Amino acid sequence: MTFRDRDDAGRQLAERLSEQAYESPVVLALPRGGVPVAAHVAAALNAPLEVYVARKIGAPGHPEYGIGAIAEGGNEIVVTGAVDQLGLGPEQMRRLADDERAELARRVSAYRGSTPLPPLEGRDVILVDDGLATGVTAEAAVRTLLAHHPRRVVLAVPVCPPDTRDRLSGIADEVVAITVPPDLGGIGAWYQDFSQTSDDEVVGVLERFRAGTGPRAAPGETP
The missing domain is CATH 3.40.50.2020 (Rossmann fold)
Known part of the structure; x- marks a missing residue:
């Protein structure tokens, strides 16, 4: 279909x-x-x-490859198995998530005001x-x-x-x-x-x- x-x-x-x-x-x-x-x-x-x-978190250097995600109103970072495969620790994931939070906030403001x-x-x-x-x-x-x-x-x-x-x-x-x-x-x-x-x-x-x-x-x- x-x-x-x-x-x-x-x-x-x-x-x-x-x-x-x-x-x-x-x-x-x-x-x-x-x-x-x-x-x-x-x-x-x-x-x-x-x-x-919600926002996808991309792999370092390869933002199109989603390895995690965040959503508005929450602090939890959902991750895929690729995070362990890439050897990324919690602090690295927090930094990557913080980079996406600015765009998440922009979209919330743009769409809902x-x-x-x-x-x-x-x-x-x-x-x-x-x-x-x-x-x-x-x-x-x-x-x-x-x-x-x-x-x-x-x-x-x-x-x-x-x-x-x-x-x-x-x-x-x-x-x-x-x-x-x-x-x-x-x-x-x-x-x-x-x-x-x-x-x-x-x-x-x-x-x-x-x-x-x-x-x-x-x-x-x-x-």
Whole structure:
């Protein structure tokens, strides 16, 4: 299965999630790419939509190679097995995490400004991204969200490999994925259009939701 774009993935994910009942749901999107997907989920569940910012920590000299992650509001650093393989100690990981915290704070400010997160305690939180590979960034977000004492945390994505789904199923209350390919080959391989989502697009989706106009609809379609 491939998705036309993130809007298409969002509609399919929303249809899947609409089969379940949720207690006072709130939808949180991992920016940037998770936001257009999550907008359709929030519209289908008649739930508030906000961003929840997490950041990948890259290996020294190879920032594209994720070895850990952090999420807003928490001090925990989630790491992968690559940290031991690279011989990185706790102090080195703290320094790498500190480098990412500045960008994390910038994104929180850019996307939410002074708008606080919706209350999460006792509610079903649906955390949405446009796909997972290792899932380390989503794991950092889930672990930090648990400190808000939600009723449940559901991690929902269009595509996710089975080993990542199984690992995160032991952390989140549920992991929902439309397609679970044994050979992922990169998240973008499952989209016909996987062009980068910009900061302006993220802000635009959130502003439309806050104004009550919901997600962007493709020509001839309804959200």
